[in-house]
Amino acid sequence: MDQNKIDALRAQAVLPRGHVIEGQLVHASDGASMDILSPIDGQVLTTTAKGTAADMHAAIASARAAFEDKRWAGQPPAARKKVLHKWADLIEQHALELAVLGVRDNGTEINMAIKAEPGSAAGTIRYYAEALDKIYGEIAPTSPDILGMIHKEPVGVVGAIIPWNFPMMIGAWKLGPALAMGNSVVLKPSETASLSLMRMVELALDAGLPPGVLNAITGEGAVVGEAMGLSMDVDVLVFTGSGGTGRRLMEYAARSNMKRVYLELGGKSPNVIFADAPNLDEAAKVAAGGIFRNSGQVCVAGSRLLIEASVHDDFVAAVSKAAQAMRVGDPLKLETDIGAVNSEIQLQQNLGFVDTARAEGGNVVLGGSRILQDTGGYFMEPTIVTGVTPDATLTQKEVFGPVLGVTAFETDEDAVRIANATVYGLAGAVWTSNLSRAHRMVRDIKTGVMHVNTYGGADGTVPLGGHGQSGNGSDKTLHALEKYTNLKTAWIKL
Numbered sequence: 029m030d031q032n033k034i035d036a037l038r039a040q041a042v043l044p045r046g047h048v049i050e051g052q053l054v055h056a057s058d059g060a061s062m063d064i065l066s067p068i069d070g071q072v073l074t075t076t077a078k079g080t081a082a083d084m085h086a087a088i089a090s091a092r093a094a095f096e097d098k099r100w101a102g103q104p105p106a107a108r109k110k111v112l113h114k115w116a117d118l119i120e121q122h123a124l125e126l127a128v129l130g131v132r133d134n135g136t137e138i139n140m141a142i143k144a145e146p147g148s149a150a151g152t153i154r155y156y157a158e159a160l161d162k163i164y165g166e167i168a169p170t171s172p173d174i175l176g177m178i179h180k181e182p183v184g185v186v187g188a189i190i191p192w193n194f195p196m197m198i199g200a201w202k203l204g205p206a207l208a209m210g211n212s213v214v215l216k217p218s219e220t221a222s223l224s225l226m227r228m229v230e231l232a233l234d235a236g237l238p239p240g241v242l243n244a245i246t247g248e249g250a251v252v253g254e255a256m257g258l259s260m261d262v263d264v265l266v267f268t269g270s271g272g273t274g275r276r277l278m279e280y281a282a283r284s285n286m287k288r289v290y291l292e293l294g295g296k297s298p299n300v301i302f303a304d305a306p307n308l309d310e311a312a313k314v315a316a317g318g319i320f321r322n323s324g325q326v327c328v329a330g331s332r333l334l335i336e337a338s339v340h341d342d343f344v345a346a347v348s349k350a351a352q353a354m355r356v357g358d359p360l361k362l363e364t365d366i367g368a369v370n371s372e373i374q375l376q377q378n379l380g381f382v383d384t385a386r387a388e389g390g391n392v393v394l395g396g397s398r399i400l401q402d403t404g405g406y407f408m409e410p411t412i413v414t415g416v417t418p419d420a421t422l423t424q425k426e427v428f429g430p431v432l433g434v435t436a437f438e439t440d441e442d443a444v445r446i447a448n449a450t451v452y453g454l455a456g457a458v459w460t461s462n463l464s465r466a467h468r469m470v471r472d473i474k475t476g477v478m479h480v481n482t483y484g485g486a487d488g489t490v491p492l493g494g495h496g497q498s499g500n501g502s503d504k505t506l507h508a509l510e511k512y513t514n515l516k517t518a519w520i521k522l
């Protein structure tokens with residue numbers, strides 16, 4: 029990446045953005061728009077359409093019509109594959125533009141965003157482009173006078189609600205498999221990070237995706253998201269975001285057409301350090317990266333550090349050193365390790381969690397404050413709190429910010445008990461040289477993904493899904509296709 033190119037892109041004005049309905053860029057039906065603030069300097073970056081329930085209904089109606097007339101699902105697989113590959117090509121060709129636009133909108137450091145956003149999104153779309161002509165139905169082992177066939181059909185209209193931390197990556201996790209199966213999709217990006225995802229939708233049209241197959245509506249979750257959740261004409265709702273919103277979506281489904289609801293929610297992931305870890309210095313550096321990159325705004329962030337008591341003090345010192353070496357600042361500078369917090373509200377919430385941790389007896393051994401306030405942006409120091417008990421707020425509640433809670437443990441049983449002491453079950457890690465212990469921890473810690481002697485970095489070949497209140501179903505891999513598929517039995521008497 030070239031800093032000059034990044035600087036040139038950041039200097040460009042960002043045009044106001046509308047919805048995408050039936051292949052057209054349109055304003056909100058009542059003309060309303062909302063300001064988009066950049067977390068880098070707190071200034072207005074541009075505006076987006078502030079959608080109404082009527083806008084959402086129009087997008088759903090367009091998606092329904094596109095599904096029913098089979099303008100996408102009715103095309104031969106080879107033709108649909110070509111469009112999705114073209115889309116991935118365009119995302120790659122516009123990678124830097126998309127990444128810089130996204131960073132101006134959500135504050136993620138550019139060196140992470142370039143890989144995690146356009147890079148990952150293009151890879152995901154390509155993965156499902158390749159998958160779509162390898163999906164076969166089944167013949168059931170019936171008695172000889174019957175032919176039992178199991179067809180795999182698209183479900184219809186998919187509603188996808190996306191959070192702000194990695195809009196393109198997470199958007200692609202939903203769009204790739206949904207479109208590969210032949211569904212139509214209505215997308216609802218986050219209020220505080222929609223720009224790169226909306227641009228990605230425009231690129232889908234450029235790639236030849238027929239109008240109406242992918243519509244996107246910006247606006248407030250409580251307005252347009254609710255209208256989507258309560259719609260009688262959305263068949264599947266897929267969501268990544270907070271548990272509170274996920275709960276609402278299940279209620280909306282129950283109050284409307286009982287649409288299927290798949291949730292990828294938050295976490296409070298334990299990173300468990302045993303004294304026999306192969307390399308404690310390396311573990312400390314990776315642990316710091318595992319919580320502080322993207323200012324902790326990562327669903328699988330290792331936000332709870334569980335350290336075997338005999339190495340607790342040394343390890344805390346090593347993680348603090350590694351965290352201090354990470355540079356917080358302008359996310360569009362290549363040397364920055366930790367960018368901006370997404371919004372003022374999120375920053376205030378993070379600081380509130382630090383106050384609560386102090387009040388509950390935790391020791392803030394690093395950070396704890398807002399910094400770089402003169403920039404007008406939303407920046408926070410990497411923060412480490414020790415002495416966090418299993419029932420403390422910092423153990424039980426997701427911060428979604430750069431705040432690491434540390435708890436000491438004595439035995440393997442203690443480690444498992446504390447690791448499992450939350451309602452979440454998204455991710456975790458164990459660091460040990462003992463092979464049996466590593467496998468026991470993978471088996472006994474209740475999460476969707478466990479890392480051993482590393483943290484994070486899982487690629488598109490493995491699923492991501494939460495256990496417990498971290499969600500249901502999985503994103504990524506062929507497993508994700510099930511969410512966007514109906515099975516149909518044909519029972520034929522011969």
Ligand code: NAD
Nearest residue numbers: 190191192217218249250253254269270273292293294327
């Ligand atoms: P959020 O729940 O506030 O918002 C997510 C989306 O839901 C946004 O698009 C928002 O507009 C919409 N929304 C809000 N209220 C709604 C309503 N009443 N009806 C319908 N839609 C509504 O979450 P966020 O703050 O954007 O994202 C952070 C959360 O996402 C964290 O909890 C994080 O852990 C989680 N997350 C999970 C994963 C995962 O894969 N499990 C990945 C990334 C983020």
